[in-house]
Amino acid sequence: MTASTTSSNQATGKATVPTVVPQPIGKDMESTQATQSESQSQDQPLQELSEIFFVENNRRKQSIRIQVKLCPEGVYLRRQTEQDDHINEQLIRIDDIIGSRYGSRLKKRARGGLSSCKNPNANVPEPEDEQPQAAGTGKDNSAFLYIYAYLKKEKPLRRVQTLRILRFRSSNDFAENLRTAELWHHTIRQHKLQRSGNSGEKQLLILLNPKSGSGKGRELFQKQVAPLLREAEAQYDLQITTHPNYAQEFVRTNKNLLERYSGIVVASGDGLFYEVLNGLMERMDWRRVCRELPLGIIPCGSGNGLAKSVAHHCNEPYEPKPILHATLTCVAGKSTPMDVVRVELSRRDKHYVMYSFLSVGWGLIADIDIESERLRSIGAQRFTLWAIRRLITLRSYKGKLYYKLGKTEGKSTEAKSSTEAEPPAPPKTQNVELREETSAPITQQQQIDESNRLASQRLSLPINSPEFKDIPDDDDDAATAAADNETIARNAVDDEFSDVMSLNRSIYRQHADSWHSAVSRRTAYYSVGGQSTRSNRSRLSVAQKIEDANAEFAELVPTGTMPGLQLPLPSADGWISEEGEFVMVHAAYTTHLASDCFFAPDSRLNDGLIYLVIIRAGVGRPQLLNFLLSMNSGTHLPETNNDPYIQVVAVEAFRIEPSGNQGILTVDGERVDYGPIQAEVFPGMIKVMTTNGE
Numbered sequence: 001m002t003a004s005t006t007s008s009n010q011a012t013g014k015a016t017v018p019t020v021v022p023q024p025i026g027k028d029m030e031s032t033q034a035t036q037s038e039s040q041s042q043d044q045p046l047q048e049l050s051e052i053f054f055v056e057n058n059r060r061k062q063s064i065r066i067q068v069k070l071c072p073e074g075v076y077l078r079r080q081t082e083q084d085d086h087i088n089e090q091l092i093r094i095d096d097i098i099g100s101r102y103g104s105r106l107k108k109r110a111r112g113g114l115s116s117c118k119n120p121n122a123n124v125p126e127p128e129d130e131q132p133q134a135a136g137t138g139k140d141n142s143a144f145l146y147i148y149a150y151l152k153k154e155k156p157l158r159r160v161q162t163l164r165i166l167r168f169r170s171s172n173d174f175a176e177n178l179r180t181a182e183l184w185h186h187t188i189r190q191h192k193l194q195r196s197g198n199s200g201e202k203q204l205l206i207l208l209n210p211k212s213g214s215g216k217g218r219e220l221f222q223k224q225v226a227p228l229l230r231e232a233e234a235q236y237d238l239q240i241t242t243h244p245n246y247a248q249e250f251v252r253t254n255k256n257l258l259e260r261y262s263g264i265v266v267a268s269g270d271g272l273f274y275e276v277l278n279g280l281m282e283r284m285d286w287r288r289v290c291r292e293l294p295l296g297i298i299p300c301g302s303g304n305g306l307a308k309s310v311a312h313h314c315n316e317p318y319e320p321k322p323i324l325h326a327t328l329t330c331v332a333g334k335s336t337p338m339d340v341v342r343v344e345l346s347r348r349d350k351h352y353v354m355y356s357f358l359s360v361g362w363g364l365i366a367d368i369d370i371e372s373e374r375l376r377s378i379g380a381q382r383f384t385l386w387a388i389r390r391l392i393t394l395r396s397y398k399g400k401l402y403y404k405l406g407k408t409e410g411k412s413t414e415a416k417s418s419t420e421a422e423p424p425a426p427p428k429t430q431n432v433e434l435r436e437e438t439s440a441p442i443t444q445q446q447q448i449d450e451s452n453r454l455a456s457q458r459l460s461l462p463i464n465s466p467e468f469k470d471i472p473d474d475d476d477d478a479a480t481a482a483a484d485n486e487t488i489a490r491n492a493v494d495d496e497f498s499d500v501m502s503l504n505r506s507i508y509r510q511h512a513d514s515w516h517s518a519v520s521r522r523t524a525y526y527s528v529g530g531q532s533t534r535s536n537r538s539r540l541s542v543a544q545k546i547e548d549a550n551a552e553f554a555e556l557v558p559t560g561t562m563p564g565l566q567l568p569l570p571s572a573d574g575w576i577s578e579e580g581e582f583v584m585v586h587a588a589y590t591t592h593l594a595s596d597c598f599f600a601p602d603s604r605l606n607d608g609l610i611y612l613v614i615i616r617a618g619v620g621r622p623q624l625l626n627f628l629l630s631m632n633s634g635t636h637l638p639e640t641n642n643d644p645y646i647q648v649v650a651v652e653a654f655r656i657e658p659s660g661n662q663g664i665l666t667v668d669g670e671r672v673d674y675g676p677i678q679a680e681v682f683p684g685m686i687k688v689m690t691t692n693g694e
């Protein structure tokens with residue numbers, strides 16, 4: 001095996017499969033040097049193994065000696081002959097090794113072919129290449145170690161599938177050879193686990209949506225994902241969703257999530273990831289779950305914005321095999337913190353909260369996304385067709401936009417300049433008004449009054465109205481849930497303080513699809529569980545009570561720092577406002593909105609920033625066409641902040657107040673109720689599986 005052979009095979013993308021054979025122990029002491037005793041217990045930490053192997057060189061009609069060394073960095077293969085001037089060392093990085101297998105020769109011919117080899121110093125006959133042999137039977141007592149690797153190559157960025165086979169036949173006893181192969185296998189596994197900090201005891205939870213994308217989720221999993229999981233020796237629990245909200249309920253109600261699973265992998269589109277995220281946020285132990293349970297995505301959907309953003313983040317290839325590359329990322333055992341955005345919106349005076357990871361859209365792109373659904377049958381072309389249509393009949397929306405600039409330290413100067421400057425004034429001919437928020441900073445008492453007013457409105461609703469029906473965790477919990485609901489109802493009548501709290505912190509979540517009502521389990525827990533708060537109530541001022549309860553509540557529910565949607569935003573707090581007509585306001589917090597839409601190139605997974613792209617009315621159609629056409633290359637945004645029509649600002653929070661009631665709003669590409677909406681970034685709140693993380 002030479003480096004030149006390796007590279008030529010890599011260039012064609014084919015697996016290179018040399019079989020190298022260790023020299024029998026005792027025949028050449030120098031050639032066999034395990035740096036740790038092979039009889040060493042496998043429970044002890046193993047650091048390095050080293051052996052001399054032989055590979056037949058047909059061209060030269062001789063065997064090449066290769067030293068194979070296994071260490072924490074990976075597997076070094078060093079050719080020991082001096083006659084060849086080719087590069088004579090190769091490192092297969094431990095991060096590129098997905099796993100290994102050991103045993104007798106694989107019955108099935110190994111991918112890429114299994115080349116036979118001759119050990120000049122051994123009297124062991126060669127096995128027949130095409131003749132499968134049972135373990136330890138026949139003439140050959142060799143044990144084999146199959147090392148599966150996907151080498152990362154730049155220019156073009158790709159992963160090259162590589163199989164290295166080590167053949168152990170130092171002893172005439174198969175069991176002895178097998179033990180050696182097992183030791184190598186075990187050591188590789190130890191190094192990988194050590195690298196990822198994973199104990200290897202828990203399994204992955206895989207949630208698969210069989211209906212996502214073109215509806216071939218199950219097939220794609222069997223053909224592309226399962227074989228890799230086998231190579232990686234990954235233990236997993238596969239849950240196939242049977243209906244919308246299945247995944248959300250599964251992760252919300254599973255009591256042993258942290259005990260059983262090392263991570264959750266969503267084999268689906270962005271829609272199912274949304275479900276999982278929101279299900280986790282509904283849990284009482286959301287904080288711990290977010291911290292300890294990394295989430296991964298294998299793109300089987302149609303948009304796949306998150307999968308592409310994760311690949312972009314860790315400089316991993318995506319096309320042409322997105323499923324393979326994402327699976328490799330999910331078994332790499334590393335994770336990176338990722339921002340989550342808390343979105344609050346209202347519908348008929350009620351407020352709802354949802355957690356988003358991709359985008360919030362108002363105007364052009366949201367319209368194209370949702371309205372083109374009727375052309376779904378024609379595939380991705382639907383976006384282009386509908387974009388043309390919408391350019392011809394261009395719409396603009398009146399409303400008010402507020403935003404609070406984010407901290408862009410360490411970001412590119414372009415991003416900085418775009419956030420530090422005030423929005424440029426559009427030309428006078430445009431019907432756009434810019435106005436500073438003039439309302440005085442809101443006092444705490446005002447907040448309380450407003451909350452009380454809304455609370456009393458809300459208390460007039462029947463507490464057991466179906467809109468606020470709680471979902472029990474499972475059958476066992478049904479009785480407890482019923483009892484809880486009764487207590488909630490009682491508390492709602494004689495303890496309006498709890499509801500004042502809830503309103504003030506805007507924790508309502510309810511939606512026809514998947515959001516949960518204000519009287520959800522967590523809210524209920526707060527209402528009935530705040531013993532200490534209630535017992536001190538008579539002696540504390542209302543403001544103090546709210547502050548204390550907020551602190552306690554913040555532990556149970558991820559609350560933001562923004563005032564509730566019903567309250568004004570104080571300009572003194574750094575809020576900038578703009579009132580006028582907009583063609584679009586689209587907020588993104590990952591680089592890609594879909595695998596072919598490089599919408600926020602400066603975005604990072606955990607930069608704590610929302611990229612707000614504002615397009616004001618008056619923008620010319622050619623400029624807009626150019627914007628839409630350049631979105632897939634990420635060159636659609638103006639280079640400076642001087643464009644009066646298209647602007648990008650990096651913010652930490654924003655609010656949109658549309659004037660009318662006709663229009664489309666989307667969150668993570670799904671339509672939500674039209675009306676006021678606000679969002680706030682929670683930096684690095686969850687962890688996503690990556691290849692370059694911790």
Ligand SMILES: Nc1ncnc2c1ncn2[C@@H]1O[C@H](COP(=O)(O)OP(=O)(O)OP(=O)(O)O)[C@@H](O)[C@H]1O
Nearest residue numbers: 212213242243244268269270271272301302303304
């Ligand atoms: N078994 C199922 N049958 C029908 N719908 C399901 C099922 N499982 C999940 N769903 C719903 O399907 C919706 C869309 O799924 P998903 O996001 O996986 O695919 P997609 O829409 O094709 O991809 P993308 O969101 O990337 O465009 C999810 O919101 C989920 O609620």
